[in-house]
Structures are given as structure tokens and as C-alpha cells.
Amino acid sequence: MHAVVVGGGIGGLSAAVGLHRVGWTVTVLEQAPEFGDVGAGISLWPNALRCLDELGIDLTQHLAPQRDGGFRDKHGRRVTRFDAAAFERLHGRPLGAIHRKDLIAALKNAVPAESLRTNTTVTEVREDGRVRFAGGELQADVVVAADGINSPARRALFPDHPAPVHSGSTAFRGVTKFPGARLSTSFDRGTEIGVLPLTGDDVYWFVSYVTRPGSELPDLHQTTRDWHDPIPALIEATPEEAVLHHDLYYLATPLKTYVKGRVALLGDAAHAMPPFLGQGGCQAIEDAIVLAHELSTKDPQQALEAYDRQRRPRSQKVVRESVRMGKLTSQLANPVAVKVRTALLKALPAKATVYIGREITGWQPPRLPRPDPPRTP
Template structure:
């Protein structure tokens, strides 16, 4: 059985690993000239770490376990402390941070290099599994559409779907190497959220999202950040100062507000942002893509008929991933997208009343998800 994966991001590479482990012949087609990701970090919750373990991906020393943290106001006062130890006891795993580039490299390392093709622009995908690209054509038993939030395959096979819409917020992102490594934290102010996520190697990933008009990109990103966040609590100004201007990222945040009615069109299956792009307010975008990858590999390895296997994948993944996507939207509207100072102050006062021990269970229905088992590699026989 032959599969073509269009897109070499987190979900696409995860799907390729799972399908390869299930015995499929896999080709990954990536439009960029090399595999990689935008220079920022990502949080991996226990549901994602379990998926990586099931896929046999060992990220080792690249993972930074988060053993403390909490919510603060812009002056730095703690609103709620996160029970990281209780979270680890509940899930058996921590929340972890990692460079996106290290995650992509770890996924690539889990695949034979000859399965990966870069600099390949896919020009057409048909429902019966034909993939045409610059310089060739492949007829596949399965095509995995993992080509991101602006998926060309989704536009072609779901022509009436409205596509991604603006979430209401835009975000700065950066990686700094400050003199002192801070702990994990989230800071709320009206219409704004700043997150701090320590990584390995002395690096710290940070982001700042704000409610604003789409397309309102500041002319000088560094100057804008220093003007708007220079008087916030430590370590936020220091992280901004320690981030090189050329490494600053700024993007409008989009998501698929209209859910797809199915994740399957013939022999084409959608996963990750191509299927259920969500705003980042729960940190679950990449995690849900890894869940997709493991469930797809399990479905095709346990159900002989491909059409039936894809139907099983759709039945499992569509309800859960769309539920998480809706929860991400709600989390934004109830948190960093609250612009009223009065409502923002009320929210913070209510959060101060939450006992620390209860914070370990926040999001447990999402983080507690466990992947199905995949086929184990058969060790070679010894003579």
C-alpha cells in the first residue's frame, strides 16, 4: 500500500512515521527547500508526549519539563499558582517545551531519509489518490493532506468551505537567551496575553497576543514591543530586549471557524491544521495533529479496507479535534480576548479564588487522552 503525505510539518511527519511503521510505502512531499519550522517554541502536553512515544520518537534532552508556573497580572503579582507536581502525578508526564525546529528534526530522524522530498510543489490532488507535482505524478492508495491552515487541497476538495477566518488577535513570537532563566508563566491584561516558556540550552520562548485589527502590522516590531510592554513585570522586558529584531515574528491568528463535515474525501484524508486549525489559546494545535497521526496509523493497520479505515479515523478524530478547537476559541474569549477592564479585573479576582491543587486538573479531559497502540517494529532475526 502506498501513501503520499503532502506537507512536512508536525502532523504530516507524524502521519508518515505511523504509516511507515504500519508497513506502508510512504513519500512525504514538502514545498519548502528544507524541513524545519518557524523559529519559535511549542508546548507539548501529555497527550502529545504519549503520541510521540507511541510513534517511537525520542526527543530526549530537547524536551524542557515545566515544573513550576502560574498566572500573573501585568505588575507581576501572582494570580494563581499552577500545581505542576500534581499535574505530573495525574498524567504521569509533565508539560514540556521544545524548539519547533528540534521537534521537526526529531520527527525527520524517525523516518528513512529517502522518504522525504523537499522543494516539491504539489499542483493537484484528486479524490482517487492521484498526486501531481512539479516534475511528476504519484498514484497512491492514500493521500494525507497535511498542508496547513491555508490548505490548497482543502480548497480544491471542499470548494464551498469558507476557509480560515481571523480569530480577533495577532501575536508576536520570539526566542531569547536571557541572563536568568524564568519559570513558566502567563500574564493577562485587558485584550492581551504574554506567555513565557523555558526551553533547553538557556533559551526561552515567549509570545504576546493582543486583540487588534487584522493586517495591522507595526512598522518596527521591536520598538512597538518596547513601547507597549516595556513597563510590564520581569522578565518580559528583558526577553524582548534579548530577542534579535530579525528573529521577531508577527502573525495574525486564524482558525477554521466553520468545521469540516468530514475529514475524508475519497482516498484523501485531512489532518492537523488542514482539518481543524484552531487558535493557540490552549496550546493544542500541534498536539492534536500528533493525535491525528497516531489514530490514522492505527486505523489503517487494524482495518484491512482503506475506505473503512478512513471512516474509522473520521469517526474518532473529527468529534474530538473539533471539540478541542471550540474549547480553544472559548478560552480566548474568556481570557486574553477580554478587553473590558472591569470584566478583566473580575476574571482575575475569580481566578485568585481557585485552590492551587485544582489547577493540576485544568484541561485534564484534553491532556489525559491516550493514543491507541501501533504495531511494534519486528526485530531482525539473528542467524
């Protein structure tokens, strides 16, 4: 059986790894000159780490477990503490952070080199499994459309479905060297700033502001200079050309199905969400392992239907929760509401914070078939 994966990001490569593991021939079509990702980090919650374990992806050298830290106000006053030890006891995995390029590399290395094609722009994806691209076409038993939030495949298969909408926020992100930084998430009116240590003294930081699409961008250095250490220093240490900026969009109108004919939408193509729960990439990895599992146990059409039944309700619920979390955290701008939120968080015991979102992060992946052990002569 042959699967064509359109898109070589985290979701597409995770799908390729899973399908290869269960015995499918896979071709990954990526339009960029090489497999990689923008220069930022990503948080990997226990649900995603369990999936990566099942896929056989070893991130030991690159994953940074998040230890001491917590929520703070802009002046650095502690609001509540993140109890990392209690979190790991509850979930069996830590909260991890990794550079996106390292995660992409680990996934890419688990797929046969001959399965990977770069510089390949897909021009058509059809329900019958035919994929056309500049210079050729392929016929697949299953097509995995993992081509991002503005998915051309989704637009072609569901032409009447509304486009992604602006979440109400814009974000800056970067990675820089900064020894000794600790995990923190800090809030002020309409602003959230996160700091996640990576390996090798790298630090991933992000800043989100409430704004309208197309409005004048806030001056990052000016608006963060009176925040607590090490936030101003982190941003100053990041070269201007390494700072990423994106308005944050999401798929506000849920799709009625993730499947059309032989095509399965996956990741942002199916359920793009705002980043306020840190679950966008995690949900794409979940999609991938469920799809691989179903295709290892059923004929393709039954497998795609089962994939849709399982993934659509859960991932769309996570989208709704992400939107809700944004309104309660980084997008909260009313000064009275901000004070009430801070008071409520301060009253919350540190050990209680590890239960927040457990329904999402506690998800367990299905088991994939294990490769046969080598025979002894």
C-alpha cells in the first residue's frame, strides 16, 4: 500500500514515520528546498511524548524537561508555582521543550531517504488519491494532506468551508543563547510572555499581544523593557533577523469531516488552533499515530472513517479549549478581570496546577505493530 504525504512539517513527517512503521510505502512531498522549520521552539506535552515513544523517536539528546518555574506578573512576582515533580508523577512524562529543527530532524531520519522529496509543489489533490505536482503525478491508496493552516488541499476538497480567522493576537518568537534561564509564563493586560529553556543553553521565548490583523506592530523592545528579568535581556540577545513574527489565525468553523475519498486532512490542515494551550503540534502528532494505527488494522476506507470518528471530536475540542484559554490568559485586558485572575491563581495550590488540562495531556496513543525481531541464522 502506498501513501502520499503532502507537507513535510511535524504532522506530515509524524504520519510518514507511523505509516512506514506499519509497513506502508510512503512518499513525502515538501515544497521547500529542504526539510526544516522556522527557528523557534515547541513545547511537547506528555500526550505528544507518548506518541513519539510509540513511533520510536528518541529525543533524549535534544529534549529539555521543564523543571522549576511558574506563572508571574510582569514585575516578576510569583503568581503560582509549576510543580514539575508532581506533574511528572501524575503524567509519567515531563513537560518538554525542543527546538523545532531538532524535532523535524529526528522525524525525518526515521523515514527512508528515498521516500522524501523536496522542491515539490503540489498542484492538485484529488479524492481518488491522485496527486499532481510540478513535473509529475502519483497515485496513492491514501493521501495525507498535512499542508498547513492555509491548506490548498482543504480548499480544493471543501471549497465552501470558511477560511481561518484571526485569533485576536499577534506573536513574536525567538531562540537565543542565555545560560541559566528558567521556565516562566508571565502576564499583563493583553500580553503573555513565555520563556522555555532548551538544551545547550538555548532559550525559546515568545511574546503575544492582543491586536487586530494588519494593525501597526508593537515595538518589541520598547514594550518589554520594563518586564522582569531575563525577558528584556533575552530579546536584546536575539538577532533581529532571528525574531519571527506571525499574526495568529485558527480554523474557527469546524470541518464536518477530515476525510474526502482517499484523502485525510491532518494537523493544521484539519484543525488549526491558536497556541494558547501549546497543543497545535501535539495534536498533529496524535493525528499521525491514530491514522497509522487504523491503517495497520483495517482496509483504507474503513481506516479513514475510523480516523475521522476518533480525531475530529477530540481535536476540535482542543481548538475550543485553546480559544477559551487565550481569553482567560494572554488576551485578558480588562484591569479588574486581570486582578481577579491573578488572585484566583495565587489561591491555587502548586500541586493543583498539574491537574489543569489533564483530560488533554493524559491522552494515551494506540499501540503500533512492533517490527519483527531479526532471525538468527
